[in-house]
Every structure is written in structure tokens, then in C-alpha cells.
Amino acid sequence: MGDLAKIFKAYDVRGVVPDEFDEETAEAVGAAFVEVTGARTAVVAHDMRASSGPLAEAFTRGATSRGADVVNTGLGSTDLLYYASGSLALPGVMFTASHNPARYNGMKMCRAGAVPIGSETGLTQIRDRAAEILKSGGVDNGVVDAGTVSTRDLLRGYADHLRALVDLSGIRRLRVVVDAGNGMGGHTVPVVFEGLPVELTALYFELDGDFPNHEANPIEPENLRDLQKAVLDVGADIGLAFDGDADRCWVIDERGESVSPSTITALVAARELAKHPGATIIHNLITSRGVPEIVAEHGGKPVRTRVGHSFIKAEMARTDAVFGGEHSAHYYFRDFWFADSGMLAAMHVLAALGEQNRSLSEILADYTRYAASGEINSTVADQVGATERVRETFAARDDVTLDELDGLTVSGPGWWFNLRPSNTEPLLRLNAEAADEIQMAAIRDEVLAVVRS
Structure with missing residues (x-):
């Protein structure tokens, strides 16, 4: 058993498998999920990581041990899980570590209707109850009743629902390159795009949780290089990059340029x-x-x-x-x-x-109106100390305001930046914006110099 306080984040669960997150933990979380939410039935999906299926099965054992039935949808994207939760009016759990490297896995939880479960809405209680279950000897020590497990394929229903929300049948024919990064976009894109006026060039649609081509994290520019090249090579109208669980999408324009x-x-x-x-x-x-x-x-x-x-x-x-x-x-x-x-x-x-x-x-x-840095990550041992150094650097300046809604936001004449700790990794994330590229670069570089000193 790992330290649950370490893997339970603000709005999901994320940790290294098996050192921080293993099947015993997933099973205890399954039992705790049912006890805390009162779920009679839950829907479960998982991504293509090698550990995702076994973790989902362990969660199912825990949930059914507390009398809940489980609808298993098998492989799916995170937004397919939300579709399942919404359309079936059931609480749901997705097993994925999204864009994190292959050694990670995690869970995203929601109540019926895809209502999120975060630290302030039940996730902390689930964590604490799971810790009690593990400490008391595990799930088998408190069996109440055995629920049932059924399977249901919802991919076609998910695709039909999206196509009903945005009608693409009458658009002009488009050349589209999609980089799935060996993630769940390779599972969902072919079904969603089937029969549409789209000439599809597919990159890395083979499901592989080891991410052999590049990490499925499109926010990092190096992970977009293959897509940008392919857009130019085939003369595409647009490029799309999905992250590992395909709930995020990044856009590349016809020039091969990344779009904010x-x-x-x-x-x-x-x-x-x-x-x-x-x-x-x-x-x-x-x-x-x-x-x-x-x-x-x-x-x-x-x-x-x-x-x-x-x-x-x-x-x-x-x-x-x-x-x-x-x-x-x-x-x-x-x-x-x-x-x-x-x-x-x-x-x-x-x-x-x-x-x-x-x-x-x-x-x-x-x-598009302003020059932006994009998100820049810095690995920092002391996130609080680094943030305080930045605060001290800017606080005494004229025409500068500070805002702590989320991390530290500093605004000046024609510019602003936000510095905030990651919820899932030992990083500080910087985003800066200004009226022009020169001013933005100056603010960006000054903040990074303080953070990384």
C-alpha cells in the first residue's frame, strides 16, 4: 500500500504503478467509492495502459463487495466515460493517467450525470475510507453483499451523440491529420469520423501504453513535431493531437503552426x-x-x-x-x-x-490578440519558496497587482503572468502574456530566472 495522501490530488488520483498505486489500493478505493457515494451501480472504463485493465478489475471487486453493480465499458476515452455517466445517469470511474508517462496510472471519478468528484466534493472522504479499509486488512474484511458485473459497448452511442451536437455532414471536404500518440484517440477517432467528409491521415493510432513514438502530451511542443511535419507533407487543412485519454485536443493550422x-x-x-x-x-x-x-x-x-x-x-x-x-x-x-x-x-x-x-x-x-508564452514547466524542489521569491521580486513595483485565486497571478501595464504548482507533479507552471512578443519574452525570462535560481 502506498501513501494515499500522495496519490489523491485535488481532482483525481495519480501515482506510479505499483509503488504508489496498486491493485490492492484500487480495490479498497472501489469499496470506499460505494460507501461514500452510496452508488448502487457504477460505470467503469479504462485506457490502453497495461496496468489499467487490472486496476479497473480490482476496483470492480471492491465496488461489488459492497453490493454495487458495475457496468464495464472496457476501453474508452475519458469523455466516453463522461458520456456513459451522463447518458446512463450513473456514477463513473475512469482509469487513466492522462498525459503522464507510462509508469503512472490513476482514476477520475464522477457522480451520476458526470458531476465531478474532487477534494472538496467527496474525494478526500473516499481517500480516508480507503485508507481505513487497507489498515483493517483489506476489502474482504468487510464484505456486505456481492454486486453483479455486466459489460456494455458504448463507443457507437458516444460517437452518435457527438455528431448530433455538431453536424459535420454538410461541410466541405477537409484533409485532416490526427496524432493519437498511441492513446485512446486511436480508438475513438475512427468511429466518430466514419462517413464524414474528412480525408484522414492517422498517426500513431495503435494503442500502446508505453508510448513508443512520443508522450501523449500535446502541451509539450516536442510532442507535436511529427504532426506538424505531416500536416505540411500532405497539405492538410488542419492537424489534431490528442492526449493519452483523449479528453484534450491540440490544434495545428495548415502552416504547421501550433494554435493556442x-x-x-x-x-x-x-x-x-x-x-x-x-x-x-x-x-x-x-x-x-x-x-x-x-x-x-x-x-x-x-x-x-x-x-x-x-x-x-x-x-x-x-x-x-x-x-x-x-x-x-x-x-x-x-x-x-x-x-x-x-x-x-x-x-x-x-x-x-x-x-x-x-x-x-x-x-x-x-x-488571437496577444503574445503568450504557453505553459512552461520548471522542476522545483521547494515550490513555496520559489513562488515567494517571485512574489518579493514583483510586489514592490509600481502599477503591479497580485492575485492568489490559483497560484500567484501578477499583472502589470500590458502584461500578466501566473505561476502555480502542478497538482500531479513536482513542477511550477508558468504562463505569461503581453501586448507583444518582446514584452512577453522579457517578463517570461525574468520570472524563470527567479524560479530556477
Whole structure:
């Protein structure tokens, strides 16, 4: 048994297998999940990592030991699990470590209707109860009743649901390159794109949790190189990169240039506001300042929130927001149970591109206003100390304001940056933005010098 406090994060479970997260732990979490949530039936899915299937089976043993039935959907993306939870009105658990390296695995949990379970909404209680179960000798020491296990294939239903939300049948024919990174996009893209006016070039669709070609983490520029080259080589209209569990999608334009998720957020927000005038749009505090400006210009109400899917989903539900976007390429939709779906965001971009004859870069120029650094990670032993050094560096300057909604946000005339600790890794994450590239680079480099000193 590992240290549960180490692997239970703010809104999911994440740890190295088997040193920090093993089948015994997953089984105890399964029992605790049922006890804490009161679930009578739960739906379970898993990604392609070698450890995911056995961990999901262990969780199922724990859940059924407490009398709950389990619907096993087998292989799936995280947004397929949200579809299952929403369409079946069941609590759900996804086994994945998303973009983390192969040695990791984890769990994302939700209540019925894809309502997230985070540290403030049950995850801490599940952690504590699982620790008690492990300490008392394991799941078998408290068997109440045996639930049943059934299997259900929901991939076609998931694809049909997304295609009903964004109709791509009438768009012009597009050349699309998709890099699945050997992750779950290789499982879902072929079914979602089947029969659409899309000429698909597939990169790394073979499911392989060892990620033999590159990590399935599109936020890191080096993981986009193959996709960028392929877009240029085949003369594609667009490139799409999914992370390991395919709940995030990164966009490459026809020039092979990476597109900021803030730009995609602004584009999709404008599309949703055209259907829902005056609606609320959520953006986290790291997205470009251009996002709330564009939302307001399209008649919407922008609402700023902290980073993290459980926080954003809760704020979306509270405000009945129609859409939300994050800097990390997570996109949330009211029509998708307020949950995030990289595939649904990709379909919105394909629709925007296919409904007109302009290139993607020309379309997106209308939604890009500032120079941004993108997310830059620094491995830091003392995250608190490094953040305090940055605070001291900027706090005494004129015309500077500090904000601690999530990490440290510092704003000055024409620029801002946010420095926040990762919830899953020993990293500090920096995002900086300014009116132009020169000013942005100056702020970025000054902060990094202090963080890494």
C-alpha cells in the first residue's frame, strides 16, 4: 500500500504503478467509492495502459463487495466515460493517467450525470475510507453483499451523440491529420469520423501504453513535431493531437503552426454564443485576456475561475454556462453534461473550418490578440519558496497587482503572468502574456530566472 495522501490530488488520483498505486489500493478505493457515494451501480472504463485493465478489475471487486453493480465499458476515452455517466445517469470511474508517462496510472471519478468528484466534493472522504479499509486488512474484511458485473459497448452511442451536437455532414471536404500518440484517440477517432467528409491521415493510432513514438502530451511542443511535419507533407487543412485519454485536443493550422487553446476557446465560445445569445462562458485564469474580451463583444458573460476540471465543472453548473475553456486544451460543454471533451472541441473547429473557404489560420486570426508564452514547466524542489521569491521580486513595483485565486497571478501595464504548482507533479507552471512578443519574452525570462535560481 502506498501513501494515499500522495496519490489523491485535488481532482483525481495519480501515482506510479505499483509503488504508489496498486491493485490492492484500487480495490479498497472501489469499496470506499460505494460507501461514500452510496452508488448502487457504477460505470467503469479504462485506457490502453497495461496496468489499467487490472486496476479497473480490482476496483470492480471492491465496488461489488459492497453490493454495487458495475457496468464495464472496457476501453474508452475519458469523455466516453463522461458520456456513459451522463447518458446512463450513473456514477463513473475512469482509469487513466492522462498525459503522464507510462509508469503512472490513476482514476477520475464522477457522480451520476458526470458531476465531478474532487477534494472538496467527496474525494478526500473516499481517500480516508480507503485508507481505513487497507489498515483493517483489506476489502474482504468487510464484505456486505456481492454486486453483479455486466459489460456494455458504448463507443457507437458516444460517437452518435457527438455528431448530433455538431453536424459535420454538410461541410466541405477537409484533409485532416490526427496524432493519437498511441492513446485512446486511436480508438475513438475512427468511429466518430466514419462517413464524414474528412480525408484522414492517422498517426500513431495503435494503442500502446508505453508510448513508443512520443508522450501523449500535446502541451509539450516536442510532442507535436511529427504532426506538424505531416500536416505540411500532405497539405492538410488542419492537424489534431490528442492526449493519452483523449479528453484534450491540440490544434495545428495548415502552416504547421501550433494554435493556442485560448484561441480555440474564443472560437468555440463565439459559436456557442451564436446559438445561445447572452450565455455565460467560463475561462480559467490562465487563458488569454483576449478570451473575456471576445466573449463580451459577442454578447456573452465571461466568468473567470481557477484551473482544474472539477472546479470549472462546478462553476459551469452553478452559472449554467454554455461552454468553458482552459489553457491546457480542456473544453467543457453544457450539452455534454458540463464535462470536457477534446473530440467535441475538435468537431467545432472542423465545422468552423468546413463551413467556409478560408484557411484555418485566416479564420483564427480573428480570435488571437496577444503574445503568450504557453505553459512552461520548471522542476522545483521547494515550490513555496520559489513562488515567494517571485512574489518579493514583483510586489514592490509600481502599477503591479497580485492575485492568489490559483497560484500567484501578477499583472502589470500590458502584461500578466501566473505561476502555480502542478497538482500531479513536482513542477511550477508558468504562463505569461503581453501586448507583444518582446514584452512577453522579457517578463517570461525574468520570472524563470527567479524560479530556477
